[in-house]
Amino acid sequence: MAKPKLSFACQNCGAVHNKWSGHCDACGGWNTITEEIQASAPANTLKAKPVRGNVVEFVDLKGQNAPLPRASSGIGEWDRVTGGGLVPGSVTLIGGDPGIGKSTLLLQLVAALAHKNLNCAYISGEEAIDQVRLRARRLGLEQSPVHLAAATSVRDIVATLEPQKGQKNPYDLVVIDSIQTMFVDLIESAPGTVGQVRAATSELIRLAKTHNITVLIVGHVTKEGTIAGPRVLEHMVDTVLYFEGDRGHQFRILRGVKNRFGPTDEIGVFEMGGKGLAEVPNPSALFLAERRERISGSAVLAALEGTRPVLVEVQALVAPTTYSAPKRAVVGYDSNRLSMILAVLEARCGIMFSGQDVYLNIAGGLKIAEPAADLAVAAALCSALSGVAIAGDAIIFGEIGLSGEIRPVPQPDLRLKEAEKLGFKSAFIPQGKAKPAGAMQAHTFSTLDDFVRFLRG
Protein backbone atom coordinates (compact mmCIF):
# COMPACT_ATOMS: atom_id res chain seq x y z
CA MET A 1 0.00 0.00 0.00
CA ALA A 2 1.24 3.46 -0.81
CA LYS A 3 2.33 5.53 2.14
CA PRO A 4 -0.33 8.17 2.97
CA LYS A 5 0.90 11.56 1.87
CA LEU A 6 1.16 14.36 4.40
CA SER A 7 0.10 17.82 3.42
CA PHE A 8 -0.34 21.08 5.25
CA ALA A 9 -3.68 22.79 4.70
CA CYS A 10 -4.76 26.24 5.84
CA GLN A 11 -7.91 25.79 7.92
CA ASN A 12 -9.13 29.22 6.95
CA CYS A 13 -8.87 29.26 3.16
CA GLY A 14 -8.05 25.66 2.31
CA ALA A 15 -4.75 26.42 0.55
CA VAL A 16 -2.37 23.45 0.57
CA HIS A 17 1.30 24.02 1.39
CA ASN A 18 4.28 21.70 1.09
CA LYS A 19 5.59 22.42 4.53
CA TRP A 20 4.30 23.83 7.76
CA SER A 21 4.55 27.54 8.30
CA GLY A 22 3.11 29.97 10.80
CA HIS A 23 1.67 32.23 8.14
CA CYS A 24 -0.58 31.33 5.20
CA ASP A 25 0.57 33.21 2.09
CA ALA A 26 -2.78 32.64 0.39
CA CYS A 27 -5.10 34.31 2.92
CA GLY A 28 -2.69 36.01 5.30
CA GLY A 29 -3.93 34.03 8.31
CA TRP A 30 -1.55 33.35 11.18
CA ASN A 31 -1.23 29.95 12.78
CA THR A 32 -3.94 28.49 10.56
CA ILE A 33 -1.93 25.73 8.89
CA THR A 34 -2.24 22.19 10.20
CA GLU A 35 -0.95 18.84 9.07
CA GLU A 36 -3.37 16.57 7.23
CA ILE A 37 -3.20 13.17 5.65
CA GLN A 38 -4.11 13.29 1.99
CA ALA A 39 -6.05 10.43 0.51
CA SER A 40 -3.70 9.48 -2.31
CA ALA A 41 -5.31 9.21 -5.72
CA PRO A 42 -3.74 6.80 -8.21
CA ALA A 43 -1.62 8.67 -10.72
CA ASN A 44 -2.92 8.98 -14.28
CA THR A 45 -6.29 7.36 -13.58
CA LEU A 46 -7.68 8.11 -17.05
CA LYS A 47 -4.72 6.54 -18.79
CA ALA A 48 -4.62 3.52 -16.50
CA LYS A 49 -7.76 2.15 -18.21
CA PRO A 50 -7.39 2.40 -21.98
CA VAL A 51 -11.12 2.58 -22.66
CA ARG A 52 -12.67 5.23 -24.89
CA GLY A 53 -15.02 7.60 -23.03
CA ASN A 54 -18.68 8.10 -23.99
CA VAL A 55 -19.59 10.96 -26.27
CA VAL A 56 -21.09 13.94 -24.46
CA GLU A 57 -24.38 15.13 -25.99
CA PHE A 58 -25.01 18.79 -26.72
CA VAL A 59 -28.35 20.59 -26.73
CA ASP A 60 -29.43 24.07 -27.81
CA LEU A 61 -29.31 26.92 -25.35
CA LYS A 62 -32.82 28.07 -26.25
CA GLY A 63 -34.78 25.05 -24.95
CA GLN A 64 -37.48 25.53 -22.32
CA ASN A 65 -36.96 24.65 -18.68
CA ALA A 66 -39.74 23.80 -16.30
CA PRO A 67 -39.98 26.44 -13.54
CA LEU A 68 -38.00 25.49 -10.42
CA PRO A 69 -40.26 23.89 -7.86
CA ARG A 70 -39.36 25.88 -4.79
CA ALA A 71 -40.27 25.11 -1.20
CA SER A 72 -41.42 28.42 0.18
CA SER A 73 -41.30 28.47 3.98
CA GLY A 74 -43.61 31.37 4.68
CA ILE A 75 -40.74 33.09 6.54
CA GLY A 76 -40.59 36.06 4.20
CA GLU A 77 -37.05 37.17 4.96
CA TRP A 78 -35.68 33.66 4.37
CA ASP A 79 -37.63 33.18 1.17
CA ARG A 80 -36.44 36.46 -0.30
CA VAL A 81 -32.77 35.74 0.42
CA THR A 82 -32.98 32.29 -1.15
CA GLY A 83 -34.80 33.66 -4.19
CA GLY A 84 -38.28 32.38 -3.38
CA GLY A 85 -37.54 29.29 -1.32
CA LEU A 86 -35.24 26.28 -1.38
CA VAL A 87 -34.92 24.28 -4.59
CA PRO A 88 -35.24 20.48 -4.14
CA GLY A 89 -31.87 18.78 -4.42
CA SER A 90 -29.95 21.97 -3.66
CA VAL A 91 -27.21 22.21 -1.06
CA THR A 92 -27.11 25.36 1.02
CA LEU A 93 -24.35 26.39 3.39
CA ILE A 94 -25.22 28.67 6.31
CA GLY A 95 -22.13 30.21 7.82
CA GLY A 96 -21.85 32.39 10.88
CA ASP A 97 -20.07 32.97 14.16
CA PRO A 98 -20.77 30.46 16.92
CA GLY A 99 -23.76 31.57 18.99
CA ILE A 100 -25.16 33.95 16.39
CA GLY A 101 -28.37 31.93 15.96
CA LYS A 102 -27.84 29.50 13.08
CA SER A 103 -29.36 26.53 14.89
CA THR A 104 -32.29 28.67 16.00
CA LEU A 105 -32.93 29.93 12.47
CA LEU A 106 -32.77 26.45 10.95
CA LEU A 107 -34.98 24.90 13.59
CA GLN A 108 -37.59 27.57 12.94
CA LEU A 109 -37.20 27.02 9.21
CA VAL A 110 -37.60 23.25 9.29
CA ALA A 111 -40.59 23.59 11.60
CA ALA A 112 -42.22 25.96 9.10
CA LEU A 113 -41.43 23.63 6.19
CA ALA A 114 -42.59 20.55 8.09
CA HIS A 115 -45.96 22.22 8.54
CA LYS A 116 -46.08 22.53 4.76
CA ASN A 117 -45.96 18.75 4.45
CA LEU A 118 -42.26 18.40 3.76
CA ASN A 119 -40.55 15.48 5.48
CA CYS A 120 -37.82 17.23 7.44
CA ALA A 121 -34.93 15.82 9.44
CA TYR A 122 -32.68 17.77 11.77
CA ILE A 123 -29.37 16.10 12.52
CA SER A 124 -27.35 17.64 15.28
CA GLY A 125 -23.73 16.73 15.83
CA GLU A 126 -23.23 19.39 18.43
CA GLU A 127 -26.11 19.23 20.82
CA ALA A 128 -27.85 16.34 22.49
CA ILE A 129 -31.46 15.61 21.55
CA ASP A 130 -32.61 17.07 24.87
CA GLN A 131 -30.93 20.39 24.16
CA VAL A 132 -32.57 20.66 20.75
CA ARG A 133 -35.93 19.74 22.30
CA LEU A 134 -35.46 22.39 24.95
CA ARG A 135 -34.81 24.98 22.29
CA ALA A 136 -37.86 23.83 20.32
CA ARG A 137 -39.98 24.24 23.44
CA ARG A 138 -38.59 27.70 24.01
CA LEU A 139 -39.48 28.58 20.43
CA GLY A 140 -42.97 27.12 20.81
CA LEU A 141 -42.26 24.56 18.08
CA GLU A 142 -42.46 21.32 20.07
CA GLN A 143 -45.54 20.20 18.12
CA SER A 144 -43.84 20.42 14.73
CA PRO A 145 -43.46 17.14 12.83
CA VAL A 146 -39.66 17.39 12.56
CA HIS A 147 -37.52 14.28 13.02
CA LEU A 148 -34.56 14.82 15.30
CA ALA A 149 -31.35 12.83 15.52
CA ALA A 150 -27.92 13.20 17.05
CA ALA A 151 -25.28 11.76 14.73
CA THR A 152 -21.83 12.59 13.41
CA SER A 153 -20.94 9.74 11.07
CA VAL A 154 -21.61 10.71 7.48
CA ARG A 155 -21.78 7.03 6.50
CA ASP A 156 -24.65 6.51 8.96
CA ILE A 157 -26.39 9.70 7.90
CA VAL A 158 -26.23 8.82 4.20
CA ALA A 159 -27.46 5.28 4.89
CA THR A 160 -30.42 6.70 6.83
CA LEU A 161 -31.40 9.29 4.25
CA GLU A 162 -30.95 7.16 1.16
CA PRO A 163 -34.22 5.62 -0.01
CA GLN A 164 -34.57 1.83 -0.14
CA LYS A 165 -34.75 0.39 -3.66
CA GLY A 166 -38.04 1.26 -5.31
CA GLN A 167 -39.22 3.41 -2.40
CA LYS A 168 -39.46 7.14 -2.14
CA ASN A 169 -37.14 9.36 -0.13
CA PRO A 170 -37.67 9.04 3.61
CA TYR A 171 -36.82 12.76 3.91
CA ASP A 172 -37.19 15.69 1.52
CA LEU A 173 -34.99 18.02 3.51
CA VAL A 174 -32.20 17.56 6.01
CA VAL A 175 -30.29 19.97 8.23
CA ILE A 176 -26.72 19.07 9.19
CA ASP A 177 -25.70 21.04 12.28
CA SER A 178 -22.72 21.49 11.98
CA ILE A 179 -20.35 20.27 9.26
CA GLN A 180 -17.37 20.69 11.60
CA THR A 181 -18.63 17.88 13.82
CA MET A 182 -19.18 15.40 10.97
CA PHE A 183 -16.64 12.79 9.96
CA VAL A 184 -16.09 10.41 7.06
CA ASP A 185 -14.45 7.22 8.33
CA LEU A 186 -12.32 6.85 5.19
CA ILE A 187 -10.30 9.88 6.15
CA GLU A 188 -7.88 9.74 8.99
CA SER A 189 -7.76 13.36 10.08
CA ALA A 190 -9.94 14.64 12.91
CA PRO A 191 -13.44 16.10 12.38
CA GLY A 192 -13.26 19.79 11.60
CA THR A 193 -10.13 19.67 9.45
CA VAL A 194 -10.26 20.86 5.85
CA GLY A 195 -10.02 17.28 4.55
CA GLN A 196 -12.88 16.07 6.72
CA VAL A 197 -15.30 18.93 6.12
CA ARG A 198 -14.67 18.73 2.37
CA ALA A 199 -15.15 14.96 2.27
CA ALA A 200 -18.29 15.14 4.41
CA THR A 201 -19.70 17.91 2.24
CA SER A 202 -19.03 16.11 -1.00
CA GLU A 203 -20.75 12.97 0.35
CA LEU A 204 -23.77 15.08 1.31
CA ILE A 205 -23.78 16.81 -2.08
CA ARG A 206 -23.76 13.43 -3.81
CA LEU A 207 -26.70 12.36 -1.67
CA ALA A 208 -28.58 15.56 -2.49
CA LYS A 209 -28.02 15.31 -6.22
CA THR A 210 -28.70 11.60 -6.66
CA HIS A 211 -31.91 11.53 -4.62
CA ASN A 212 -33.10 15.13 -4.94
CA ILE A 213 -32.90 15.78 -1.21
CA THR A 214 -32.52 19.38 -0.05
CA VAL A 215 -29.54 19.70 2.27
CA LEU A 216 -28.80 22.59 4.60
CA ILE A 217 -25.32 22.62 6.10
CA VAL A 218 -24.31 24.74 9.08
CA GLY A 219 -20.70 25.94 9.16
CA HIS A 220 -19.16 27.88 12.01
CA VAL A 221 -16.93 30.76 11.10
CA THR A 222 -13.80 30.25 13.13
CA LYS A 223 -11.32 32.84 14.24
CA GLU A 224 -8.50 30.56 15.28
CA GLY A 225 -7.07 28.05 12.84
CA THR A 226 -7.85 24.78 14.62
CA ILE A 227 -11.04 24.03 12.68
CA ALA A 228 -11.88 24.64 9.05
CA GLY A 229 -14.25 27.48 8.30
CA PRO A 230 -17.14 27.52 5.81
CA ARG A 231 -15.02 29.39 3.25
CA VAL A 232 -13.31 26.16 2.25
CA LEU A 233 -16.73 24.80 1.16
CA GLU A 234 -18.10 27.79 -0.72
CA HIS A 235 -17.12 26.50 -4.16
CA MET A 236 -18.76 23.11 -3.63
CA VAL A 237 -22.30 24.04 -2.62
CA ASP A 238 -25.13 25.66 -4.60
CA THR A 239 -25.96 28.44 -2.20
CA VAL A 240 -23.96 30.22 0.48
CA LEU A 241 -25.69 32.32 3.10
CA TYR A 242 -24.02 34.07 5.99
CA PHE A 243 -25.80 34.86 9.21
CA GLU A 244 -24.24 37.95 10.69
CA GLY A 245 -24.75 40.31 13.54
CA ASP A 246 -23.26 41.68 16.62
CA ARG A 247 -23.79 39.67 19.74
CA GLY A 248 -24.39 42.90 21.62
CA HIS A 249 -27.32 43.73 19.35
CA GLN A 250 -30.48 41.78 18.73
CA PHE A 251 -30.44 42.26 14.93
CA ARG A 252 -29.30 39.41 12.76
CA ILE A 253 -28.73 39.69 9.05
CA LEU A 254 -28.95 36.80 6.63
CA ARG A 255 -26.88 37.61 3.58
CA GLY A 256 -26.78 35.74 0.30
CA VAL A 257 -23.20 35.42 -0.99
CA LYS A 258 -23.63 32.83 -3.71
CA ASN A 259 -26.79 31.39 -5.19
CA ARG A 260 -27.00 29.13 -8.23
CA PHE A 261 -30.80 29.42 -8.20
CA GLY A 262 -31.46 33.03 -7.35
CA PRO A 263 -30.09 36.48 -6.63
CA THR A 264 -27.18 37.24 -4.34
CA ASP A 265 -26.68 40.37 -2.27
CA GLU A 266 -30.17 40.13 -0.82
CA ILE A 267 -30.45 40.45 2.92
CA GLY A 268 -33.00 39.23 5.40
CA VAL A 269 -33.26 40.99 8.74
CA PHE A 270 -34.24 39.19 11.92
CA GLU A 271 -34.44 40.18 15.54
CA MET A 272 -33.35 37.71 18.23
CA GLY A 273 -35.74 37.75 21.13
CA GLY A 274 -36.93 35.55 23.94
CA LYS A 275 -38.95 33.44 21.51
CA GLY A 276 -36.30 33.02 18.86
CA LEU A 277 -35.87 34.97 15.65
CA ALA A 278 -38.62 37.30 14.50
CA GLU A 279 -38.72 38.78 11.01
CA VAL A 280 -38.12 42.50 10.67
CA PRO A 281 -40.14 43.67 7.70
CA ASN A 282 -39.07 47.30 8.12
CA PRO A 283 -35.39 47.35 9.08
CA SER A 284 -34.91 51.10 8.58
CA ALA A 285 -37.19 51.94 11.49
CA LEU A 286 -35.28 49.46 13.64
CA PHE A 287 -31.82 50.72 12.73
CA LEU A 288 -32.81 54.31 13.36
CA ALA A 289 -34.77 53.63 16.55
CA GLU A 290 -32.03 54.72 18.94
CA ARG A 291 -30.87 57.70 16.96
CA ARG A 292 -30.64 61.02 18.78
CA GLU A 293 -31.14 64.05 16.62
CA ARG A 294 -29.08 67.22 16.81
CA ILE A 295 -25.88 65.40 17.76
CA SER A 296 -22.73 66.22 15.85
CA GLY A 297 -21.05 63.41 13.94
CA SER A 298 -24.27 61.65 13.01
CA ALA A 299 -25.60 61.27 9.46
CA VAL A 300 -28.38 59.11 8.05
CA LEU A 301 -27.38 57.06 5.04
CA ALA A 302 -29.89 55.64 2.59
CA ALA A 303 -28.13 52.39 1.74
CA LEU A 304 -29.20 49.64 -0.60
CA GLU A 305 -28.95 45.97 0.34
CA GLY A 306 -29.79 43.86 -2.66
CA THR A 307 -33.06 45.22 -3.93
CA ARG A 308 -34.00 46.74 -0.66
CA PRO A 309 -33.28 50.23 0.68
CA VAL A 310 -32.20 50.45 4.32
CA LEU A 311 -31.65 53.63 6.29
CA VAL A 312 -28.83 53.50 8.81
CA GLU A 313 -27.04 55.97 11.00
CA VAL A 314 -23.36 56.66 10.35
CA GLN A 315 -21.62 57.90 13.49
CA ALA A 316 -18.23 59.57 13.61
CA LEU A 317 -16.13 60.79 16.48
CA VAL A 318 -13.02 62.91 16.12
CA ALA A 319 -10.70 63.58 19.06
CA PRO A 320 -7.19 65.08 19.34
CA THR A 321 -4.65 62.30 19.16
CA THR A 322 -2.06 61.37 21.73
CA TYR A 323 -0.24 59.03 19.34
CA SER A 324 2.40 59.88 16.79
CA ALA A 325 0.29 58.17 14.11
CA PRO A 326 -3.37 59.05 14.73
CA LYS A 327 -5.83 56.20 15.20
CA ARG A 328 -8.43 55.27 12.58
CA ALA A 329 -10.97 52.79 13.92
CA VAL A 330 -14.05 51.52 12.08
CA VAL A 331 -16.97 49.26 12.96
CA GLY A 332 -19.18 48.03 10.13
CA TYR A 333 -17.24 49.86 7.42
CA ASP A 334 -14.12 49.41 5.32
CA SER A 335 -11.07 51.10 6.84
CA ASN A 336 -9.42 51.63 3.44
CA ARG A 337 -12.48 53.47 2.25
CA LEU A 338 -12.38 55.66 5.37
CA SER A 339 -8.72 56.51 4.68
CA MET A 340 -9.63 57.43 1.13
CA ILE A 341 -12.44 59.76 2.21
CA LEU A 342 -10.20 61.40 4.82
CA ALA A 343 -7.54 61.93 2.16
CA VAL A 344 -10.03 63.49 -0.28
CA LEU A 345 -11.37 65.78 2.47
CA GLU A 346 -7.82 66.90 3.26
CA ALA A 347 -6.53 67.27 -0.30
CA ARG A 348 -9.60 68.66 -2.08
CA CYS A 349 -11.46 70.54 0.65
CA GLY A 350 -8.63 71.51 3.01
CA ILE A 351 -10.22 69.87 6.04
CA MET A 352 -7.41 68.45 8.15
CA PHE A 353 -7.73 65.33 10.25
CA SER A 354 -4.00 64.72 10.66
CA GLY A 355 -3.80 65.57 14.35
CA GLN A 356 -7.02 63.71 15.16
CA ASP A 357 -8.06 60.20 16.04
CA VAL A 358 -11.06 59.18 13.94
CA TYR A 359 -13.69 56.63 14.92
CA LEU A 360 -16.47 55.55 12.59
CA ASN A 361 -19.39 53.31 13.42
CA ILE A 362 -22.40 52.05 11.49
CA ALA A 363 -25.04 51.95 14.22
CA GLY A 364 -27.05 48.79 14.77
CA GLY A 365 -24.44 46.24 13.73
CA LEU A 366 -24.97 46.47 9.96
CA LYS A 367 -21.95 46.22 7.65
CA ILE A 368 -21.92 48.69 4.78
CA ALA A 369 -19.69 48.10 1.79
CA GLU A 370 -21.23 50.11 -1.04
CA PRO A 371 -19.52 53.27 -2.32
CA ALA A 372 -22.84 55.10 -2.03
CA ALA A 373 -22.06 55.48 1.67
CA ASP A 374 -19.11 57.81 0.96
CA LEU A 375 -21.01 61.07 1.16
CA ALA A 376 -22.73 60.18 4.43
CA VAL A 377 -19.38 59.16 5.91
CA ALA A 378 -17.83 62.44 4.79
CA ALA A 379 -20.76 64.36 6.27
CA ALA A 380 -20.48 62.56 9.62
CA LEU A 381 -16.72 63.22 9.69
CA CYS A 382 -17.08 66.92 8.92
CA SER A 383 -19.85 67.28 11.44
CA ALA A 384 -17.82 65.50 14.13
CA LEU A 385 -14.85 67.77 13.46
CA SER A 386 -16.82 71.00 13.43
CA GLY A 387 -19.23 70.05 16.20
CA VAL A 388 -22.15 71.24 14.08
CA ALA A 389 -25.01 68.76 13.80
CA ILE A 390 -26.49 67.82 10.42
CA ALA A 391 -30.22 68.45 9.95
CA GLY A 392 -31.96 65.53 11.65
CA ASP A 393 -34.54 65.13 8.90
CA ALA A 394 -31.99 64.70 6.09
CA ILE A 395 -30.75 61.56 4.40
CA ILE A 396 -27.51 61.36 2.44
CA PHE A 397 -26.04 59.18 -0.28
CA GLY A 398 -23.42 59.55 -3.01
CA GLU A 399 -20.08 58.19 -4.12
CA ILE A 400 -16.92 60.28 -3.80
CA GLY A 401 -14.16 60.13 -6.40
CA LEU A 402 -10.49 60.85 -5.78
CA SER A 403 -10.71 64.22 -7.53
CA GLY A 404 -13.41 65.27 -5.10
CA GLU A 405 -16.34 64.80 -7.47
CA ILE A 406 -19.64 63.34 -6.23
CA ARG A 407 -20.95 60.56 -8.44
CA PRO A 408 -24.44 59.17 -8.89
CA VAL A 409 -25.23 55.82 -7.30
CA PRO A 410 -27.57 52.96 -8.31
CA GLN A 411 -31.29 53.13 -7.54
CA PRO A 412 -31.60 56.67 -6.12
CA ASP A 413 -35.39 56.59 -6.42
CA LEU A 414 -35.73 53.52 -4.22
CA ARG A 415 -33.59 55.16 -1.56
CA LEU A 416 -35.55 58.40 -1.68
CA LYS A 417 -38.85 56.57 -1.46
CA GLU A 418 -37.77 54.69 1.65
CA ALA A 419 -36.62 57.94 3.29
CA GLU A 420 -39.89 59.61 2.50
CA LYS A 421 -41.83 56.72 3.96
CA LEU A 422 -39.98 57.22 7.24
CA GLY A 423 -40.73 60.92 7.38
CA PHE A 424 -37.45 62.45 6.20
CA LYS A 425 -37.85 65.92 4.73
CA SER A 426 -34.65 66.53 2.78
CA ALA A 427 -31.98 64.65 0.87
CA PHE A 428 -28.32 65.52 0.14
CA ILE A 429 -27.59 63.64 -3.06
CA PRO A 430 -25.46 63.67 -6.22
CA GLN A 431 -26.57 65.65 -9.25
CA GLY A 432 -28.61 63.44 -11.53
CA LYS A 433 -32.02 62.48 -12.72
CA ALA A 434 -33.38 61.31 -9.36
CA LYS A 435 -36.15 63.48 -7.97
CA PRO A 436 -37.85 62.90 -4.65
CA ALA A 437 -41.61 62.71 -4.86
CA GLY A 438 -43.98 64.44 -2.47
CA ALA A 439 -42.86 66.96 0.10
CA MET A 440 -39.23 65.93 0.23
CA GLN A 441 -36.64 68.48 -0.82
CA ALA A 442 -33.47 67.49 -2.65
CA HIS A 443 -30.15 69.34 -2.45
CA THR A 444 -27.85 68.15 -5.20
CA PHE A 445 -24.05 68.47 -5.28
CA SER A 446 -21.42 67.77 -7.90
CA THR A 447 -18.29 68.24 -5.81
CA LEU A 448 -17.37 67.44 -2.24
CA ASP A 449 -16.15 71.00 -1.81
CA ASP A 450 -19.66 72.32 -2.57
CA PHE A 451 -21.16 69.86 -0.13
CA VAL A 452 -18.74 70.77 2.68
CA ARG A 453 -19.43 74.45 2.15
CA PHE A 454 -23.16 73.76 2.26
CA LEU A 455 -22.75 71.86 5.57
CA ARG A 456 -20.88 74.80 7.07
CA GLY A 457 -23.85 76.99 6.20
Ligand code: TYD
Ligand atom coordinates in the same frame (compact mmCIF):
# COMPACT_ATOMS: atom_id res chain seq x y z
P1 TYD B 1 -27.83 29.28 18.45
O1 TYD B 1 -28.93 29.10 17.47
O2 TYD B 1 -27.53 28.14 19.33
O3 TYD B 1 -26.48 29.72 17.72
P2 TYD B 1 -25.52 28.92 16.72
O4 TYD B 1 -26.21 27.69 16.29
O5 TYD B 1 -25.26 29.89 15.61
O6 TYD B 1 -24.27 28.64 17.47
O7 TYD B 1 -28.19 30.58 19.27
C1 TYD B 1 -27.56 30.83 20.43
C2 TYD B 1 -27.88 32.15 21.04
O8 TYD B 1 -29.17 32.65 20.78
C3 TYD B 1 -27.78 31.94 22.50
O9 TYD B 1 -26.77 32.83 22.98
C4 TYD B 1 -29.11 32.30 23.07
C5 TYD B 1 -29.79 33.05 21.99
N1 TYD B 1 -31.24 32.78 21.92
C6 TYD B 1 -32.15 33.76 22.24
O10 TYD B 1 -31.78 34.89 22.58
N2 TYD B 1 -33.49 33.50 22.14
C7 TYD B 1 -33.96 32.28 21.78
O11 TYD B 1 -35.19 32.07 21.72
C8 TYD B 1 -33.00 31.26 21.46
C9 TYD B 1 -33.45 29.90 21.05
C10 TYD B 1 -31.66 31.56 21.53
Ligand code: MG
Ligand atom coordinates in the same frame (compact mmCIF):
# COMPACT_ATOMS: atom_id res chain seq x y z
MG1 MG C 1 -25.71 25.73 16.81
